[in-house]
Amino acid sequence: MIYDYLIAPFVEFAFMRRALVGTLALALGAGPVGVFLMLRRMSLVGDAMAHAILPGAAIGFLVSGLSLFAMTAGGLIAGFVIALGAGVVARATELKEDASLAAFFLISLAVGVTIVSLKGTNIDLLHFLFGSVLALDDQTLLLIAGITTISVVVLALIYRPLVLECVDPGFLRSVSRAGGPAHIAFLALVVMNLVGGFHALGTLLAVGIMMLPAVIARFWARDVTAMILVAVASGAVSGYAGLLLSFHAGAPSGPAIILVAGVLYAFSVLFGRVGGVLRQLFPGRHLEA
Amino acid sequence: MSAALAFHDLTLGYDRHPAVHHLRGEVKAGALMAVVGPNGAGKSTLFKGIVGMLKPFSGGIDLCGLRARDIAYLPQVADIDRTFPISVYDMVAMGLWRDAGLFGGIGRREREKVRAAMSAVGLSGFEERPIGTLSGGQMQRTLFARLLLQDGRVIVLDEPFNAIDAKTAADLCDLVMRWHAEKRTVIAALHDLDLVKSMFPEALLLAREPVAWGATKDVLTVENLLKARRMCEAFDEHAEACAA
Structure with a gap:
């Protein structure tokens, strides 16, 4: 009975297994990236970047249809251009980075949707916006796994400067020049993970598997390492449970995954050990010292 | 005694406005020096220049053979x-x-x-x-x-004793004296002039331009402090380009 509900779908259907592998890989790569985005107070930057990727992928789609390579390359290029462009505008003018990013991503979203609508069908547009996790082919899986591998390795390499730049940027600059390059490498990871997520979950939801687990982790852990572990775990649980939900209830799979993450988030807000609502309302008797 | 830091006509600042203007002089190795001056006098700016966070508009800082990593820096807690x-x-x-x-x-x-x-x-x-x-x-x-x-051979402290109680300040002062005894060069930005007089043999009074630099008792005179205050309040949005 339990087996039928929880395991059988993955045993019986290859597309479910592939979807599971894809989402687990995404959770492993995007979770830690999301944690750092949140700690750097850039939670909405992920959202903006996800939109920014759309026109790139759309141009790739225009040039060679639903080709993995073309759409990935387009998405990556667009993401990097926007990240760098927003950074340059922010440094060269009075505009702050968040405002210039907002300008850039709104324009790219409009361009992206226009391109897809003019040339493709509504189905294509849906694919772009919400992905198709149940139709991951070998190439796409390899791409996602590759992106995850790169991001775990790169994060390990830039971990110290990344943490230090959040806590005490003055100190980091006084001991090392690694802050700038680490920041750029980190932005590259954000773009890559969003492009990976785009194939499975679409541009709108890709950022969900990145940010929701990170925000959930904030309610359960007090230090960065534990936060990363909680984020990866909750991303993985959301992926697994979301796929089951979509299988049994016939819900669209991408949104189902993000919905499960949303439920976990709501639960964490209420019952989270670190600063959850219940904890704030009933902190327990105060301690002796 | 040899120098640990030398300022060669150093000008540092933000957005073309100088915050430290034409500073010349050197800090002896093993010195225990206080940098005093009103808010906005350029104390933090000078320190950011020393640790390499800020590029000089003109002039430069000579580390006298030390590497950047030999300088230990205490940023303001607010950062x-x-x-x-x-x-x-x-x-x-x-x-x-x-x-x-x-x-x-x-x-x-x-x-x-x-x-x-x-x-x-x-x-x-x-x-x-x-x-x-x-x-x-x-x-x-x-x-x-x-x-x-x-x-660090050189220790740069940006307002180390702000908003802390007397006991903590005393404990931390002991550490500073220990560093001094170990012949390290200590430079600290401070607002508590009594503390400066009792602890620091040397002082630099800064008001964007150096007002006085030398033995603490000669630097912290009433005239100098008044002069520093007046100079610091003279920010001009439309200042002419500096000819010097």
């Missing part, structure tokens, strides 16, 4: 994100950066050093506490422990 989830232990261990760098391991010897530094500032038992739960004084002790580990 630190206290909400970041990091433990006191990890915060202190950052002081090992020079040895450990980006990837170096932290072995038993290093862990021992971190514990020793924490106990030297009276923070034993605080290892696992997140920095967000510390009081102002405890935070400053944490940063001093980190400085201890950095083992």
Whole structure:
């Protein structure tokens, strides 16, 4: 009975297994990236970047249809251009980075949707916006796994400067020049993970598997390492449970995954050990010292 | 005695407005020097220049053979994100950066050093506490422990005794005197003139331009302080380009 509900779908259907592998890989790569985005107070930057990727992928789609390579390359290029462009505008003018990013991503979203609508069908547009996790082919899986591998390795390499730049940027600059390059490498990871997520979950939801687990982790852990572990775990649980939900209830799979993450988030807000609502309302008797 | 730092007609600032204007002179190796001046006098700016965070508009700073990593820097507490989830232990261990760098391991010897530094500032038992739960004084002790580990030849302290109680200030002053006894060069920005007079033999009075520099009792005169105040209030949005 339990087996039928929880395991059988993955045993019986290859597309479910592939979807599971894809989402687990995404959770492993995007979770830690999301944690750092949140700690750097850039939670909405992920959202903006996800939109920014759309026109790139759309141009790739225009040039060679639903080709993995073309759409990935387009998405990556667009993401990097926007990240760098927003950074340059922010440094060269009075505009702050968040405002210039907002300008850039709104324009790219409009361009992206226009391109897809003019040339493709509504189905294509849906694919772009919400992905198709149940139709991951070998190439796409390899791409996602590759992106995850790169991001775990790169994060390990830039971990110290990344943490230090959040806590005490003055100190980091006084001991090392690694802050700038680490920041750029980190932005590259954000773009890559969003492009990976785009194939499975679409541009709108890709950022969900990145940010929701990170925000959930904030309610359960007090230090960065534990936060990363909680984020990866909750991303993985959301992926697994979301796929089951979509299988049994016939819900669209991408949104189902993000919905499960949303439920976990709501639960964490209420019952989270670190600063959850219940904890704030009933902190327990105060301690002796 | 040889110099530890030399300022060659140094001008530092932001957006073309100088915050430190034509500073010349040198800091002797082993000096214990206070930098005083009103808010906005350029004390923090000078320090950021010394540690290489700010490029000079003109002139330069000669480290006199020291490498940038030999300078240990205490930023103002306000520049630190206290909400970041990091433990006191990890915060202190950052002081090992020079040895450990980006990837170096932290072995038993290093862990021992971190514990020793924490106990030297009276923070034993605080290892696992997140920095967000510390009081102002405890935070400053944490940063001093980190400085201890950095083992710098030159130690630059930006307002080290702001908003901390007398006991903490006294403990931290002891550390500063210990560094001085070890022949390290210590430069500190301070507002408490009585403390400067009692502890620092040398002082630099800054009001964007250097007002006076030398033995503390000659620098901190009433005329000099008044002059510094007047000079500091003269910011001109539409100033002409400096000819000097």
